[in-house]
Amino acid sequence: MLKHVVGITCTVMSAIALIALFGSMIGGTCLSYCVIEDHWGPAGGLVALVFLPLLFSVAPWYALVKGDALPLVVTYGGMIVVILMYYLRLLLLGDNDI
Numbered sequence: 001m002l003k004h005v006v007g008i009t010c011t012v013m014s015a016i017a018l019i020a021l022f023g024s025m026i027g028g029t030c031l032s033y034c035v036i037e038d039h040w041g042p043a044g045g046l047v048a049l050v051f052l053p054l055l056f057s058v059a060p061w062y063a064l065v066k067g068d069a070l071p072l073v074v075t076y077g078g079m080i081v082v083i084l085m086y087y088l089r090l091l092l093l094g095d096n097d098i
Contacts, residue, residue: 010089017085020026024078025056032059039066 032055037045048055060072 006092013085013089017082021082028075034062
């Protein structure tokens with residue numbers, strides 16, 4: 001019985017982690033796009049959309065340099081929460097592949 005409760009708990013944690021990951025990626029991308037468009041105008045925003053992976057990885061750090069830490073917190077803070085939930089799930093399931 002306890003094994004089933006742990007399995008259901010881990011499934012719910014996985015779903016929450018995926019939703020949090022999706023939310024942080026979408027939110028971080030939108031915030032990063034807004035920072036790029038504010039600083040470089042519509043042409044910079046268009047280039048940022050063309051090079052979306054570069055926008056997602058570099059723009060939060062650019063925003064931090066410009067004085068806005070929110071894109072960095074949303075993008076990478078959400079990823080840290082997801083990683084912690086994943087490792088907690090592994091510990092609950094008893095997988096020793098950490």
